[in-house]
Amino acid sequence: MTTTLQQLLDALTDRATAPAASVAIEDITGALAHLGRALTGLTDDGLTPADTSRQRTATELGAACVTAGRLWPRTGGPLTDLAGAAADLVGRDRPVLGRAHRWAVTVELAEVADHSAGLASRLLPQAAVAEMSAVRQLATAVERDALADPPTAASFVVLDRLVPPPDPPHRDAAPSALDASAALVATLDRIQRDGDNLSLRDFRAAVAAAEIASRCAATVAAAATGDDVGPLLVTGLAWQLAGRTSTAFHDGHRAGTADPRGVVAWAQALAGALRAEVAPRTDISALRDRSDLPSTADRVRQVTAQLPALGDRLAAAVERWSRTGRLVVSARDLQPVENMSADRIDAVIAGRHVMARGADLGQLRRVVDRAADLSTGLAGALHRALTDPMQRHQVDRHTRGVQTPGLTERLLDRSQATEHAITAIRSPRHVAREAPPSR
Structure with a gap:
């Protein structure tokens, strides 16, 4: 099954926001660790030309996700697998992403991190909630920035790039x-x-x-x-x-x-x-x-x-x-x-x-x-x-729920295969031509 980054993130959000989600805390923190890895790569490449509050907030969010991801040992699971495949897709496309593209992906990752940390907060003992609260606060700040200055439609296109089986x-x-x-x-x-x-x-x-x-x-x-x-x-x-x-x-x-x-x-x-x-x-x-x-x-x-x-x-x-x-x-x-x-x-x-x-x-x-x-x-x-x-992920999830039940499970089944596909088609690093929205 051909997969996109948007589909993987939507599947991850579906599982994190399910009313009766049954998931281990190790799976959630494993997913947050992968989300932090993806965010760190994007912020290392830069979201803005200079040091700005957007750049700093996204950098802090990546670090907070990595910190939360270390709370429990990695044991794997559905959320971890989906987030890992998504992070690998982000890493594969980094050489050809401009700043506008990186901002669009960061916004989507922030939302998923928010939902994942929210799920973890309901499962963790009170003593460990502080790390999840930090993730949620920083993710909310990123989403608030996106409401004031939303990514362009052209920059969202990178989320729909296909990865073949x-x-x-x-x-x-x-x-x-x-x-x-x-x-x-x-x-x-x-x-x-x-x-x-x-x-x-x-x-x-x-x-x-x-x-x-x-x-x-x-x-x-x-x-x-x-x-x-x-x-x-x-x-x-x-x-x-x-x-x-x-x-x-x-x-x-x-x-x-x-x-x-x-x-x-x-x-x-x-x-x-x-x-x-x-x-x-x-x-x-x-x-x-x-x-x-x-x-x-x-x-x-x-x-x-x-x-x-x-x-x-x-x-x-x-x-x-x-x-x-x-x-x-x-x-x-x-x-x-x-x-x-x-x-x-x-x-x-x-x-x-x-x-x-x-x-x-x-x-x-x-x-x-x-x-x-x-x-x-x-x-x-x-x-x-x-x-x-800015609402596409909600529309897509509604459409999938009505028309294509079971898509989340199928995506999860293919997440490991997707990681192998990314390795197989990875292109050498090259100096990318900045697309118009990235300039």
């Missing part, structure tokens, strides 16, 4: 759009982690899938809000431009049978699943009348939340090409540069192909970066169209 479904199993999008990003992660060059065929397949996902998201957002779809289509056009810009380059690979678990296969699976649910050219009024619009829109929203991460991987691939000189291009197709070498001038005159390095890939890098940034904005727009981000 350790063994993704086979291509022949007709995976869902969620599974396919998670597997696509994970496959790009694997290629980057192994130090391999992404082929142009894979690059173009991923870009095409991003274009289709963007167009579907624009259609769904327009249907859900009643707004004009025109401005929302800009993201799809940006991905289309990225694909067209890449056609000037060649890498010498001949098209062959695609790897059934490779980028091309997962991109095709994602495109097929999205087309089956909502064709990019679907009449918006007809879509608005569909009874399954809310559930369809929520699935499309989660897929759209993966596009910024996909854009980061594709931008990293272009950066690697610029260093390795893996691609060739007609010298006449390159943009003119100052102080062009004599060899390059001769190549332009003769119409020869040259290795593309450095600035030769600047235009492709810019259009990919632009498409990734626009994807962040589109994901935020779709997020706002569906729910108020």
Whole structure:
């Protein structure tokens, strides 16, 4: 089952706030220790440019959670497992989180810590309540700050980034759009982690899938809000431009049978699943009348939340090409540069192909970066169209309780597998490109 950080935190909150919660105190303190670990990592990276009350309060909350987590020995349990998987997800995404993203995650972690400490206070003897009271007071301060200055919808997108199961479904199993999008990003992660060059065929397949996902998201957002779809289509056009810009380059690979678990296969699976649910050219009024619009829109929203991460991987691939000189291009197709070498001038005159390095890939890098940034904005727009981000966790829990009983148990069953998946798809640390809401 594909999992997100938001789902893990919601499942943890569900268990901590259940009317008749039956849980050991060691399980609660174990969960608080993991929440403290996640908060400490976020505050170490920084929530604000300078030392502020927000930064200090969140730092103190992380320390308070760690202190509370030491009150009892670690014995494991449902809460500990869910919190541990959530903390590992936060750690996995730290290299690509901007300040706005870190603030959004901190707010969600603070709420979960508040509920967990509240449950512990009902179980602990009076002598040990002080540590839990400190957690609750600091968590309340963070939540109060969030009410005055709430995270943006775009920054909440990071909570919906998908983590595929350790063994993704086979291509022949007709995976869902969620599974396919998670597997696509994970496959790009694997290629980057192994130090391999992404082929142009894979690059173009991923870009095409991003274009289709963007167009579907624009259609769904327009249907859900009643707004004009025109401005929302800009993201799809940006991905289309990225694909067209890449056609000037060649890498010498001949098209062959695609790897059934490779980028091309997962991109095709994602495109097929999205087309089956909502064709990019679907009449918006007809879509608005569909009874399954809310559930369809929520699935499309989660897929759209993966596009910024996909854009980061594709931008990293272009950066690697610029260093390795893996691609060739007609010298006449390159943009003119100052102080062009004599060899390059001769190549332009003769119409020869040259290795593309450095600035030769600047235009492709810019259009990919632009498409990734626009994807962040589109994901935020779709997020706002569906729910108020500050109340989303409450809506999600209500929806799960009505429509999908047992989801918490299924998430718990997969929490250990999720930790293995995180290890398997962990990408190397790199200098992240700050998304617009993080600046």
